[in-house]
Amino acid sequence: MSQPKQTGRDGITRRGFLTGSGLAAATVGTLSSTAPAALDPSSAATPIAFGPAPVRLAFTVNGRPVQVQVEPRVTLLDALRNYLDVTGCKRVCDRGTCGACTVQVDGRAVYACTLLAIEARGKDIRTAENLAQGDTLDAVPAAFVRCDAQQCGFCTPGFVMALRAALDKNPRATVAELEQAVAGNICRCGTYEQMRQAIAQLVRKEG
Amino acid sequence: MNNFTYYQPQSVAQALPLLENRWGRVELLAGGTDLLDRLKEYVSTPERIVSLTAIEGPFREISAIPQAGQPPKVTIGAGVRLVDIAESKLLAPYPALTTAAAQIAGPQIRNMGTLGGSLCQRNRCWYFRDTHIQCLLKGGRKCYAHEGENQFHAIFTQGHPCVIVHPSTLAPPLIALGATAQIVSPRGNRELPLEKMFQAPSKPDQREHTLAPDEILLSVTVAPNLPPGTRLANASYEVKQKVTSDWPLVQAAVAFAIEPGSQRARNVRIVLGHVAPTPLLSPEAAQELEGKVVTEATAATAAAAAIQGARPLSQNGYKVPMLKAAVKRAILLAAGFKPDWE
Incomplete structure (x- = not known):
């Protein structure tokens, strides 16, 4: 660019x-x-x-205030990955379809590839990095690990962020609701069955 | 994508002077789920982007006013997100609208996309979206879908040089419910029936809607005016190739009043989606149902009338029986029948 x-x-x-x-x-x-x-x-x-x-933008990433200087055309995804080295969100389709770039913006799951970084000024951004504190994993990635719910793992940060957002919104979400929550994410390895097992565990745990 | 100057006005009044009276150099940004794709593909190359995301107030709210003996009058700001339409308690009397909103794309898109964006987005024809193809809407001399790959294109094609389908899934239920659009420009405010806000484009200076380039859609209002004593029935039904995260192949939205006692349907409105360059009111189908009690048979007769004018292209004849089924099912769902087809 x-x-x-x-x-x-x-x-x-x-x-x-x-x-x-x-x-x-x-x-x-x-x-x-x-x-x-x-x-x-x-x-x-x-x-x-x-x-x-380039415009100087300030927002919060995983609880940490950050500043970045980017042109208006730079997406939040590219600002996070290329300027802030926050690489949990993945760039796959870059067209708002595959879900690998899913992050939470003020609690809502969105495609970071389809949001201009400049639109995220002042907002609270959460990425997959936020789902671990040291060696302690959040319940969602922990369930993925237990169920072996990934193969290459490239789509995983997006799936776990979409599920985290759904559980934050409704901790008592049903299996059907959690499956809907990841309807905007694609796994090319096809580990959906293991993900369904992880979702079943999450519903039992949080329900 | 090309770079641009980004504007974030704090009010509609601040936004208006930033627009121009011709298309091309300025684009409005709301959820961005359509615009960012167009920017990345160089289908749109604006010099300015005017973001509507900082505008607060009615532009971003759903408000309801009770009406005596009628469902509430509900105004939905153009900046309201799709997820908030799907989950709105104020819109509970209008399941045609809430279920349609809940089925659009996936959760991330519904968290980003807005009502105004759904109604004003550009079409999804793959020839239009291909940077390298100069179709009619980009100043070229032909519509490539007529003789090309057209399995997802219009089946109501008569008189249309460009055979896109209108991409909005919210427009059909809103039109069925008799919604009006509130529009603002430097010339003042205007209001029009939502079905008048759409047109079949055939050249670069036309969009899929009739808003002028310097106008902004403020809100859409649903305010049914039913015959006294009747109750509102409404539903939307769509068929998709995938269960979720897909565009409808066909959609039918219906709204009518049901008379107490006789159970006859009155003031029937049936709107077909994703089958024509505009959301398509079907007076033929409505006429068949008007004054009748909804049964499997009367719903089927209305559905048969809905497809009479269909003139499919080489690859999309399959949509015709699919649309017939969608119209029948939407009518039955609106009348409270339990779906026995899934």
Whole structure:
């Protein structure tokens, strides 16, 4: 990915954007009375335009505040893997289909490949690395280990994050609900049967 | 993907001046599940992306107002996520909508995707999505699906130079329920019946919806107006190749009022999804059911009427009987029949 020439600006202010972009002031002026109120002067300090030069972003990864400077086009997945060395989330299809990049953003399971890093500003990001404290595994990967629910293991971080998010949302989730929770993940090795055994153990444990 | 300037307005009023009066240089971003794919494939190469994710308030909320003797009037902000539609207690009277939302793609997509994105996404034709193919919608001279690989394309093809299927699974139930769309632009607010928000595109300056490039979909409102004393019946039924994480091959959404006593169906609306370039109201099917008691036989007659106009392409004739079954099953589900087909 080529880096454009640095402008030395991480983000420009709304005022700077309105002056610099050549936007016709008349557009704002033609807002009719039925439209929402025109631009709120009190929000003038809030920057709303970022890039195209790299932008400094701050969010939390597995409880640790981090900063990263990336172009607006960089996905959360690439920011985590390539800029922050958080490689638990895997880049497989990069098209929001396979689930290997699944992370939790403010508790919800999402595809990190389909979210711009800039959209994650200020958010709480959890990756598969968060499912171990030293040698102690979280219940979800522990069940995967017991049931041998992986072969090559490349899809595993996505599966365990999707299951963790479902159990965080509803600790009493049923087998059917947990199977639905991993419906957006694909295992090319086909270890689904072992995963079903792991899910059965998780339901008994947490239910 | 190409790089761009990213804008994150805090309100709809702040977002409007960022749009242009032509398509191409600006794209709106909500859940991103459609847009990021298009950016990565260079199908869309905007210079600016206007994110709607920081806009709070009604744009991101579901609100309900009770109506005397009627189901509630529910307004769903365009920024509401699919998972929150599927799980909304306020939308419980509208299972056609909640079950359709619950079946879209997989959980991650439902956690990201929004109502507005479902209604305004671009089509999924593989010729359109292929960077290297100049189809009609990208300024080329022909629609490659007519003579090419068209097993997932439209079966209602008459008069359509481009034979995409409309990709929204929420549009058919919303249209069946008589929903209206609230739209804002620099020229003010406007409201229109949701079925009028869609069109069959055939050139680059047309999208699958009728919003102008400088307009933003604010919300969609469901407010049934049933004959006095009747109760609302509604359902959506879809057939997919895979159980989950797949696009429907066909979808039928139905809504009607049931008279007390006689049990006759009134104000029938039947909408077909994923079979035409737009969500397709079927007045022919509705007419067959209007004033009748829902039985296996009357549902089958309505379903037969729904497929009368179908003109499938070389590879998708299989969709016709599939659609017939979907319409029949949606009617039976709406009327409270227990499904005996699964």
